Amino acid sequence: MIYDVAIIGGGVIGCAILNKLTRIGKKCVLLEKGSDVSVGTTKANSGIVHAGFDAKPNTLKAILNVKGAKLFPGLCKELDVPFKQNGALVIGNDMSVVNSLYERGLQNGVQGLKVLDRQAVLEKVPSITDNITCGLYAETSAIVSPYEFAIALAEESVINGAQVVLNFTLSDFKKASEGYSLSDGTNQIIAKKIVVAVGGAHNEVAEILNATKYDLKYRRGEYYLLDKGAMDIGGYTIFPLPTKDSKGVLISATTSGNIIVGPTSIPSETDSTITTKYGLDDIASKANSMLSNVNLRKNIRVFSGVRTLVGDDFVIEKDSKNSDIINVTGICSPGLSASPAIAEYVLDLLGFENKEVVIKKLEPKIRTQYLSSNEINKLIAKEPRYGKIVCRCEGITEMEIINAINSPLKPTSVDAIKRRTRAGMGRCQGGFCFLKVMELLAKEHNIKIDDITKENQNSRIIVGDIR
Ligand SMILES: Cc1cc2nc3c(=O)[nH]c(=O)nc-3n(C[C@H](O)[C@H](O)[C@H](O)COP(=O)(O)OP(=O)(O)OC[C@H]3O[C@@H](n4cnc5c(N)ncnc54)[C@H](O)[C@@H]3O)c2cc1C
Structure with a gap:
């Protein structure tokens, strides 16, 4: 089979491109180094679909953020992905900065912006500290589950004929009689065009493709993730006034009802996702300067994600040495928000018309968490495994896990099920359900439990004989 397009990298950008190209009827393959899609920056960010008032006007960041944000509600509905337009507040004590953000937002075409005085901010969030004198309200700002979004984009593509090759690390590239041959030493893929969307690994892949390398810089963002109900923030996303390097430490609801506090913006030599005392202390002090009810004792996890930057804007362009290669890198924030629009931009660079053909839709997921007892009882009557709770903290049943194991990408790791x-x-972060999930994975895939990994191939959990 000769594919129209091979996309290298299965983060939200690669998955959005795969989905768009599949929707217009192109034969596509996604090549991902990890054992699942969305294992890079896409799984570790704030999950905000930004309204678009922050990016410098007329940049790709500004244009594609605003366009992408408008596409999100419809796409999430079609893909059955958790999404909520919760509104954002940028709060601080400098009205001139608030006014400039408002003006910038208008220039970028953002609707639903409102400048607020202290009293108006207080009415929305009563726990603001005495430092806060003003704010900007952005009605269209939203929250999404970033990894569920990327996974659903890939899943819908797969049920419509796209191929996703996991555990594929490109090692060889050559010209074929038609198109190009891409190999990882085991699989050989032939494609007419190539899109490189590997985030921070761009230069490694460019080396193999003999394509352009960029001056990549990294900035790590660390977070606290708080338990559900940890603090009342009115359901909003609350930002400080932005700095030159970042949108600052935010406090936000997530689509699952947790509270996220972060990120830092720490320059890093590599794309390592460590968390540090320094970073976490910085988050605490910045969050406490905005709200008086920050409750970090309700923390259930700390984590970090790494932004890849190239200069001040996204890089989305044909390679200067080979116009069959499209480079997509430097996709830092607001890359998630812009992802559906980035996919359309790439489609244009590839010379395809944006005309979707009729496609199969994903079956809506059964999420017992959101069902009434009556609805759950009806499900149990048909399938008793909807009555067996595996994850006590989140109330996830055995049948939901089995459905996930048998979903289009056939996930094999514990984290992919998570x-x-x-x-x-x-x-409890899997303290009770981890082993049960491993057992279900082994049974459904008919493999030995020793072969189950936490995430990628080198993260085996059971090593050696435990009897
Ligand atoms: C702290 C932080 C907060 C953020 N908050 C937001 C936010 O709230 N809203 C927003 O809009 N944006 C946000 N962003 C930005 C957003 O997360 C990114 O723009 C987006 O995730 C980038 O996706 P990607 O697909 O380019 O990269 P990635 O998700 O990193 O995907 C790249 C993929 O390529 C794979 N890969 C690497 N090398 C190879 C190889 N050799 N062969 C095959 N595959 C390979 C990786 O395994 C990975 O899966 C944030 C980013 C960070 C770090």
Whole structure:
């Protein structure tokens, strides 16, 4: 088979491109180094679909953020992905900065912006500190589950004929009689065009493709993730006034009802995702300067994600040495928000018309968490495994986990199941359900439990004989 396009990298950008190209009827393959999609920066960010008032006007960041944000509600509905337009507040004590953000937002075409005085901010969030004198309200700002979004984009593509090759690390590239041959030493893929969307690994892949390398810089963002109900913030996303390097430490609701506090913006030599005392202390002090009810004792996890930057804007362009290669890198924030629009931009660079063909839709997921007892009882009557709780913290049943294991990408790791079902995402962080999830994975895939990994191939959990 000769593919129209091979996309290298299965983060939200690669998955959005795969989905868009599949929707217009192109034969596509996604090549991902990890054992699942969304294992890079896409799984570790704030999950905000930004309204678009922050980016410098007329940049790709500004244009594609605003366009992408408008596409999100419809896409999330079609893909059955958790999404909520919760509104954002930028709060601080400098009205001139608030006014400039408002003006910038208008220039970028953002609707639903409102400048607020202290009293108006207080009415929305009563726990603001005495430092806060003003704010900007952005009605269209929203929250999404970033990994569920990327997974659903890939899943819908797969049920419509796209191929996703996991555990594929490109090692060889050559010209073929038609198109190009891409190999990892085991699989050989032939494609007419190539899109490189590997985030911070761009230069490694560019080396193999003999394509352009960029001056990549990294900034690490560390977070606290708090338990559900940890603090009342009115459901909003609350930002400080932005700095030159970042949108600052935010406090936000997540689509699952947790509270996220972060990120830092720490320059890093590599794309390492460590967390540090320095970073976490910085988050605490910045969050406490905005709200008086920050409750970090309700923390259930700390984590970090790494932004890849190239200069001040996204890089989305044909390679200067080979116009069959499209480079997509430097996709830092607001890359998630812009992802559906980035996909359309790439489609244009590839010379395809944006005309979707009729496609199969994903079956809506059964999420017992959101069902009434009556609805759950009806499900149990048909399938008793909807009555067996595996993850006590999040209330996830055995059948939901089995559904996830048999979903289009056939996930094999414990973390892949966590991203799809939330089993292990609660306050015990998998303490009770981890082993049960491993057993279900082994049984459904008919493999030995020793072969189950936490995430990628080198993260085996059981090593050696435990009897
Ligand atoms: C702290 C932080 C907060 C953020 N908050 C937001 C936010 O709230 N809203 C927003 O809009 N944006 C946000 N962003 C930005 C957003 O997360 C990114 O723009 C987006 O995730 C980038 O996706 P990507 O697909 O380019 O990269 P990635 O998700 O990193 O995907 C790249 C993929 O390529 C794979 N890969 C690497 N090398 C190879 C190889 N050799 N072969 C095959 N595959 C390979 C990786 O395994 C990975 O899966 C944030 C980013 C950070 C770090």
